[in-house]
Amino acid sequence: MTSSDWLDVAGWSESFSNWSMDNVHDVLPSGDIDMQVTIPSTWAWPEPITMGPIFNMQSGFASIQPALESFMHATIMCTVVFGMMMTTMLAIPYIERKFIGRLMDRLGATTTLRSLWVGESGVTAGEWWNQLPFGMGAPIGWVVNALNSTWGNSHELETVARVNNRSYHGYWFLLPGFFQAFADFMKFATKEHIVPKNADKVVFEVAPVIILATTIMVFAFVPFGPHIYAANPELSLLFMMAIFGIAPLGVFFAGWASNNKYTLIGGMRSAAQLTAYEIPLLITVLGVAVLSGSFNIIEIVDFQMGQDEGNVWNIFLMPLGALLFLVTMIAEVERIPFDMPEAEAELVEGWWTEYGGIRWGLMFAAEYMRSYAACILFALFFLGGWEAPFQHTLSNLPAVGGIFSTVFSVIPGLIWVLLKAWLLFAVFVWIRASLHRVRTDQILEFGWRYLLPLSMLNLVIATILRLQFWTGGPWDLWVPAAVTLVSGGLFVILAIDEDEEALEIQRRPYSTQAVVKASPGSHRK
Amino acid sequence: MAEMWISMGPQHPMTHGLWTLKVKVDGETVVDTEPDLGYIHRGVEKICESRDFTQITTYCDRLCYASANTWSHAYIYAAEDLLEVEVPERAEYIRLVAIELQRVASHLMWLGAYGPDIGNLSVMVWCLREREMMMDLLQELGGSRMHYNFPRIGGVKRDLPYGFAQRARAKLKLFLNRIQEYEALFDESTVFLVRSQGVGYAKPEEMVNHGVTGPNLRAGGVNYDIRWAHPYSVYSELDWAPPVERSSIKGADCYDRYRVRVEEMRVSASLVLQALDKMPGGADTYHEPEDPMILAKAPSRAPEGTTGAHHFEDSRGESMFYIAGGGEGRGKQPYRVSIRSPMFITIPYAAKCMIGYKVADIPAIMGSFDPCIGETDR
Numbered sequence: 001m002t003s004s005d006w007l008d009v010a011g012w013s014e015s016f017s018n019w020s021m022d023n024v025h026d027v028l029p030s031g032d033i034d035m036q037v038t039i040p041s042t043w044a045w046p047e048p049i050t051m052g053p054i055f056n057m058q059s060g061f062a063s064i065q066p067a068l069e070s071f072m073h074a075t076i077m078c079t080v081v082f083g084m085m086m087t088t089m090l091a092i093p094y095i096e097r098k099f100i101g102r103l104m105d106r107l108g109a110t111t112t113l114r115s116l117w118v119g120e121s122g123v124t125a126g127e128w129w130n131q132l133p134f135g136m137g138a139p140i141g142w143v144v145n146a147l148n149s150t151w152g153n154s155h156e157l158e159t160v161a162r163v164n165n166r167s168y169h170g171y172w173f174l175l176p177g178f179f180q181a182f183a184d185f186m187k188f189a190t191k192e193h194i195v196p197k198n199a200d201k202v203v204f205e206v207a208p209v210i211i212l213a214t215t216i217m218v219f220a221f222v223p224f225g226p227h228i229y230a231a232n233p234e235l236s237l238l239f240m241m242a243i244f245g246i247a248p249l250g251v252f253f254a255g256w257a258s259n260n261k262y263t264l265i266g267g268m269r270s271a272a273q274l275t276a277y278e279i280p281l282l283i284t285v286l287g288v289a290v291l292s293g294s295f296n297i298i299e300i301v302d303f304q305m306g307q308d309e310g311n312v313w314n315i316f317l318m319p320l321g322a323l324l325f326l327v328t329m330i331a332e333v334e335r336i337p338f339d340m341p342e343a344e345a346e347l348v349e350g351w352w353t354e355y356g357g358i359r360w361g362l363m364f365a366a367e368y369m370r371s372y373a374a375c376i377l378f379a380l381f382f383l384g385g386w387e388a389p390f391q392h393t394l395s396n397l398p399a400v401g402g403i404f405s406t407v408f409s410v411i412p413g414l415i416w417v418l419l420k421a422w423l424l425f426a427v428f429v430w431i432r433a434s435l436h437r438v439r440t441d442q443i444l445e446f447g448w449r450y451l452l453p454l455s456m457l458n459l460v461i462a463t464i465l466r467l468q469f470w471t472g473g474p475w476d477l478w479v480p481a482a483v484t485l486v487s488g489g490l491f492v493i494l495a496i497d498e499d500e501e502a503l504e505i506q507r508r509p510y511s512t513q514a515v516v517k518a519s520p521g522s523h524r525k
Numbered sequence: 526m527a528e529m530w531i532s533m534g535p536q537h538p539m540t541h542g543l544w545t546l547k548v549k550v551d552g553e554t555v556v557d558t559e560p561d562l563g564y565i566h567r568g569v570e571k572i573c574e575s576r577d578f579t580q581i582t583t584y585c586d587r588l589c590y591a592s593a594n595t596w597s598h599a600y601i602y603a604a605e606d607l608l609e610v611e612v613p614e615r616a617e618y619i620r621l622v623a624i625e626l627q628r629v630a631s632h633l634m635w636l637g638a639y640g641p642d643i644g645n646l647s648v649m650v651w652c653l654r655e656r657e658m659m660m661d662l663l664q665e666l667g668g669s670r671m672h673y674n675f676p677r678i679g680g681v682k683r684d685l686p687y688g689f690a691q692r693a694r695a696k697l698k699l700f701l702n703r704i705q706e707y708e709a710l711f712d713e714s715t716v717f718l719v720r721s722q723g724v725g726y727a728k729p730e731e732m733v734n735h736g737v738t739g740p741n742l743r744a745g746g747v748n749y750d751i752r753w754a755h756p757y758s759v760y761s762e763l764d765w766a767p768p769v770e771r772s773s774i775k776g777a778d779c780y781d782r783y784r785v786r787v788e789e790m791r792v793s794a795s796l797v798l799q800a801l802d803k804m805p806g807g808a809d810t811y812h813e814p815e816d817p818m819i820l821a822k823a824p825s826r827a828p829e830g831t832t833g834a835h836h837f838e839d840s841r842g843e844s845m846f847y848i849a850g851g852g853e854g855r856g857k858q859p860y861r862v863s864i865r866s867p868m869f870i871t872i873p874y875a876a877k878c879m880i881g882y883k884v885a886d887i888p889a890i891m892g893s894f895d896p897c898i899g900e901t902d903r
Contacts (some may be wrong), residue, residue, distance in 0.1 A: 100646075100647075103647055104647040104651065195629025261529060261531045262531075265550075265884065266551070269553075275803070278741050293865065336644055336645075337644065339644070339771035340885065343644070343885060344536050344538055345539055345641060345642045345643065345644065346533070346538075346539055346642075346884055346885060346887050346888050347884075348537065348538060433645075433646070433647045434645075434647065435639075435644075435645065435714060435716050435718045436643045436644045436645045436711065436717045436720055436721070437643055437645075437713060437716075437720070437885075438716055438719070439719075439720060439883055439885045439886065440553055440883065440884075440885055441553070441883060442719055442720075471668040
């Protein structure tokens with residue numbers, strides 16, 4: 001089943017291109033005109049080129065019309081996808097700012113989650129769901145109250161006070177902090193551009209262009225929906241992964257050209273790290289391709305949601321692959337705990353120490369774009385892309401299935417892609433807020449000695465699943481259920497690595513050494 | 526790759542102050558180090574020679590910006606030794622409360638700075654949040670937020686304000702719960718353990734030979750705490766013990782130093798709670814300033830030939846003041862003030878500890894020694 005979505009941007013763009021080019025064709029003069037164009041030989045050609053003498057504009061245009069139509073279609077789609085990428089990416093720094101602010105300012109992850117349903121309430125916004133028109137927020141209020149009575153404090157105000165460690169002044173619907181990204185951009189754009197005296201100036205200027213251009217180019221192959229993509233070649237997966245791997249070259253250029261010891265070390269770290277993580281990443285993605293039987297991203301998503309194909313999200317079939325993809329992608333986009341190339345504690349700012357102003361801002365934006373691309377790719381590869389959670393199950397329910405299918409047909413797939421990507425970015429931020437930075441040699445060791453064999457194992461699992469357990473139609477329900485159960489059980493077993501007895505004896509479970517306390521009062525003798 | 530020198534500092538995220546660490550690296554490995562100190566030398570010792578004994582307290586506050594109260598008390602004890610003043614017991618208890626609160630605040634500042642050193646920003650914000658509570662309590666005592674100028678020769682400036690004991694107990698109770706959150710973020714994180722364990726070994730015998738003191742030495746298994754070994758003030762009246770890590774054969778690593786400081790925060794908090802309970806006259810009574818309960822009369826002159834000295838357990842180690850009387854104005858000012866700074870001795874040793882480890886370990890090792898440049902350069 002090919003995915004259906006009323007938000008058919010590609011179709012609209014194509015029909016608009018055809019229609020407008022037909023109009024151009026129609027308004028051209030229909031008769032033959034006597035036109036002779038001669039290009040003199042002195043320019044480049046040995047012989048003078050002569051067109052004409054008789055030229056029919058309509059039939060001449062008709063020969064190039066398909067090329068013009070596809071060019072116009074591509075232009076429109078590139079503009080749409082670029083604009084969509086840039087506007088939706090504004091949510092990424094917003095999520096980072098808000099979520100990490102909560103994690104750091106408040107009382108840990110549990111309270112952070114609770115703060116999401118308590119909201120910025122209390123002295124500021126209060127029960128914000130009551131401000132929604134037509135009582136639309138009433139269900140939110142029920143959920144919030146239910147959650148509060150279950151996991152909140154017994155007293156509502158106490159929860160609010162605990163969560164509301166700080167206050168903000170403003171209206172929740174203005175998304176306080178959202179437009180900070182624009183202010184940041186203005187600041188970067190107005191800063192002076194400084195090139196270090198002894199830098200390799202050409203390479204210094206070229207490196208940000210390489211990084212930014214390849215990062216944006218990745219989005220050409222990332223579909224936001226079944227019909228929203230800039231380009232959709234047969235092997236879009238390979239194409240995109242190849243372009244994803246160009247940016248490290250720019251990083252290395254930047255590190256070398258700045259003529260600074262910090263940037264040099266940062267660039268080398270980046271090169272080593274990205275080499276170590278590119279290979280497990282590619283093998284993991286290969287596992288996805290094997291399982292879905294396609295190198296085309298849209299077909300991979302179709303395989304996950306099509307009722308006559310797989311019909312199960314890939315994360316339930318290869319959780320190991322999803323985990324590997326998450327870890328390697330965090331390393332690829334150089335976020336904590338793998339942000340060794342820009343370790344600000346010892347390398348000041350790593351390979352971009354010498355960049356300032358708009359170049360720094362754009363490279364930082366490229367960093368976020370790569371994170372965003374990683375999140376979207378995770379959503380597409382493992383979380384069913386533009387399929388709503390349990391879409392088919394809910395739509396096939398006996399009584400209320402019709403309502404659900406109507407609702408799902410109204411919501412465009414784009415929404416689900418974005419929601420999944422943003423949620424995943426929140427996980428990135430959560431990881432960043434709770435982990436430390438891993439050392440370079442440890443990062444490399446982890447990549448080569450653990451991730452590479454695991455990704456090979458994942459490939460083997462994907463092959464076995466595809467060849468042995470896939471019958472050509474939807475997956476038998478026991479296959480994803482068994483895989484998920486086994487993986488979850490393994491995860492739980494591996495997570496409990498603490499020695500219970502040691503825990504009881506020692507308050508510090510991981511300490512290798514014990515505190516020796518002198519007996520109190522020995523100094524009074 | 527050929528070896529090269531990297532000059533980290535004077536303004537570098539690793540330094541925690543204004544100094545330079547020159548590092549010779551071979552690729553990622555540190556081959557040689559050379560600390561370069563003295564960027565913020567203010568000549569405090571010389572300034573003190575032209576100030577009255579009471580005026581010097583404020584200068585000693587400014588020796589260390591993270592642990593001001595302990596330094597002014599270090600001076601006060603030496604000055605009391607010089608001027609031979611008997612301090613009322615209630616004043617000693619109030620001083621103990623102030624010193625230990627300051628120690629908690631200083632260690633929180635250290636833990637908050639150590640998080641970003643190895644890549645975690647959350648713990649900094651958490652620790653500064655709790656430090657704020659300590660600063661609020663100290664502000665109630667001294668009146669200002671950083672440089673309190675709280676002790677006086679012969680006692681303290683002010684008694685505990687009304688309700689201080691209640692607020693201190695509540696805040697310390699909350700704080701003791703929150704230490705467990707830090708431990709959840711640090712000790713239970715494998716990433717932190719692989720970053721801190723087995724890194725930056727410091728041998729106890731070498732530390733003793735170099736004169737390294739304080740939590741850094743106790744991390745190596747040497748039970749030397751001046752509050753314990755040579756008790757001053759009323760430390761011998763309270764029930765406590767200095768936390769000491771059992772050192773491995775290689776010495777103390779970054780994790781040991783982290784553990785000792787976290788345990789020390791617990792011990793300091795319990796000291797404050799005990800002192801509030803045992804306070805002579807009760808923690809809830811209030812005496813006016815210059816009441817004999819909190820401030821003894823002290824002479825303002827020290828004749829020529831008299832000397833005073835005091836070993837003091839600062840947040841970072843053993844600080845010592847040596848004061849010779851008989852300066853200007855017939856002994857109204859000191860003839861000479863000499864300050865022993867624990868970090869001035871520790872920083873060169875810490876720089877030596879880094880040799881052989883990776884570049885990424887430099888902030889992890891340096892941060893674990895808790896450098897404070899204000900007292901180092903004096």
